[in-house]
Amino acid sequence: MPMACLHRRWRVGVLALAMLTAGCASGPNANPKDPLEPMNRSISRFNDALDENVLKPVATSYQDVTPELVQKGVRNVFNNLSDIWSTVNNGLQLKGRDTAESLMRSVVNTVFGIYGIFDVATAIGLERHPEDFGQTLGVWGVPNGPYVVLPLFGPSTLRDTASMPVDTSADIVRNLDQVPTRNTAMTLRVVDKRASLLNATHLLSDAAIDKYSFTRDAYLQYRRNQIYDGNPPDEDDLVDPSAEPTAPSAK
Amino acid sequence: MDRFLSRRTFFAGALGLVCALGLSIAQAADEPADVFIKRVSSDILDAIKADKSIRTGDVNKITLLVDQRVMPHVDFLRMTASAVGPGWRQATPEQQKRLQEEFKVLLVRTYSGALGQVSDQTISVKPLRAAEDDKQVLVRTEVRGKGDPIQLDYRVEKATDGSWKVYNMNVMGVWLVENYKTQFAQEINAKGVDGLILSLVDRNKANARAAK
Numbered sequence: 001m002p003m004a005c006l007h008r009r010w011r012v013g014v015l016a017l018a019m020l021t022a023g024c025a026s027g028p029n030a031n032p033k034d035p036l037e038p039m040n041r042s043i044s045r046f047n048d049a050l051d052e053n054v055l056k057p058v059a060t061s062y063q064d065v066t067p068e069l070v071q072k073g074v075r076n077v078f079n080n081l082s083d084i085w086s087t088v089n090n091g092l093q094l095k096g097r098d099t100a101e102s103l104m105r106s107v108v109n110t111v112f113g114i115y116g117i118f119d120v121a122t123a124i125g126l127e128r129h130p131e132d133f134g135q136t137l138g139v140w141g142v143p144n145g146p147y148v149v150l151p152l153f154g155p156s157t158l159r160d161t162a163s164m165p166v167d168t169s170a171d172i173v174r175n176l177d178q179v180p181t182r183n184t185a186m187t188l189r190v191v192d193k194r195a196s197l198l199n200a201t202h203l204l205s206d207a208a209i210d211k212y213s214f215t216r217d218a219y220l221q222y223r224r225n226q227i228y229d230g231n232p233p234d235e236d237d238l239v240d241p242s243a244e245p246t247a248p249s250a251k
Numbered sequence: 252m253d254r255f256l257s258r259r260t261f262f263a264g265a266l267g268l269v270c271a272l273g274l275s276i277a278q279a280a281d282e283p284a285d286v287f288i289k290r291v292s293s294d295i296l297d298a299i300k301a302d303k304s305i306r307t308g309d310v311n312k313i314t315l316l317v318d319q320r321v322m323p324h325v326d327f328l329r330m331t332a333s334a335v336g337p338g339w340r341q342a343t344p345e346q347q348k349r350l351q352e353e354f355k356v357l358l359v360r361t362y363s364g365a366l367g368q369v370s371d372q373t374i375s376v377k378p379l380r381a382a383e384d385d386k387q388v389l390v391r392t393e394v395r396g397k398g399d400p401i402q403l404d405y406r407v408e409k410a411t412d413g414s415w416k417v418y419n420m421n422v423m424g425v426w427l428v429e430n431y432k433t434q435f436a437q438e439i440n441a442k443g444v445d446g447l448i449l450s451l452v453d454r455n456k457a458n459a460r461a462a463k
Contacts, residue, residue, distance in 0.1 A: 206364070206458050217429065
């Protein structure tokens with residue numbers, strides 16, 4: 001019942017996004033990858049404010065207070081759960097070896113790592129191959145679509161947003177029967193995720209002149225890299241503006 | 252007398268340095284790109300591991316490290332120019348110089364925080380996919396430490412003296428130059444080259460203040 005509810009909510013969300021896409025006036029300077037920029041910017045501001053006031057402080061104190069060993073165990077458990085879903089997606093992408101390795105990882109870690117608390121699989125040389133349904137769609141040629149910043153969830157694309165219900169319905173944590181356990185687990189997962197990103201976001205706000213476009217460009221590059229498993233084809237040759245005026249006919 | 256002595260030691264030191272430099276250039280002459288990356292990155296990693304003040308974020312120390320061990324292997328002119336994009340040719344030589352300086356400060360400041368996490372990491376270079384006479388090569392590496400391995404790739408080009416120079420790098424698939432391109436173009440379109448320089452200066456000042 002709550003599952004169906006969630007689905008409906010997503011469908012409405014995607015529909016609303018599609019309408020916004022159609023209705024959004026893209027100015028002359030609009031980035032073709034980001035026609036929804038004005039809306040995305042305001043959602044980013046909302047997310048940033050929420051993060052600054054709630055999530056970041058909570059994640060910071062979680063990191064400060066919880067012993068490192070416990071944090072590692074928590075992260076391993078969630079990674080183990082996601083490895084199961086990665087197995088399915090690696091399979092859907094017809095990656096034989098990665099599918100087998102992901103499956104082996106889940107089995108080894110669940111059995112020998114005590115429900116995934118210890119990451120035994122990495123120690124014996126089985127590496128993670130994280131894949132979600134958005135990547136699966138990407139591998140099969142579904143384009144990104146416009147860049148979208150989702151309230152609470154942050155950077156995404158239209159394709160990844162549309163594929164989220166699939167990831168959600170397969171999510172073991174969300175499908176836990178006991179409501180208090182489920183809520184605790186979901187909260188813990190968010191806090192753990194945010195804590196793991198503390199250093200990265202700190203770097204982000206230092207490095208950027210415009211944090212919004214820096215985050216967007218980084219996210220789109222990162223996602224593309226994931227879909228090509230770390231080896232994307234060149235988008236365009238890097239021209240070197242510093243060299244052109246000096247040697248026009250050198251070669 | 253003292254002065255004379257110190258001058259002599261200075262000359263001896265300088266001579267030694269020149270010899271060492273000559274040696275390293277000779278060594279670099281026909282070094283494959285992947286070996287070059289492995290050598291330089293291990294060298295830098297060792298330097299960080301050896302010095303605690305670098306890991307705790309001593310900006311002066313880090314800047315020194317960057318100037319001595321990183322910059323000689325980087326074509327920073329090309330890096331800055333590509334990040335600035337078409338606006339580069341509108342810039343005067345003076346502005347181009349300023350852009351390079353401020354961009355360097357920005358990068359040093361940003362990445363100095365990440366150095367604090369260096370502990371037992373190692374670099375593994377992936378097999379090179381390039382012909383022997385390629386002038387521009389993609390070198391793919393992985394930083395292996397506690398968690399998942401981190402992808403770290405470099406684009407290198409062969410300089411006229413035969414040594415390799417890095418002109419772009421990516422962390423987990425995010426290319427440095429590409430990621431600054433849009434922002435820089437945005438600033439130049441809105442406020443011109445001087446506007447971009449000013450934004451960089453402001454950002455650097457804010458970062459320096461936050462570090463204190």
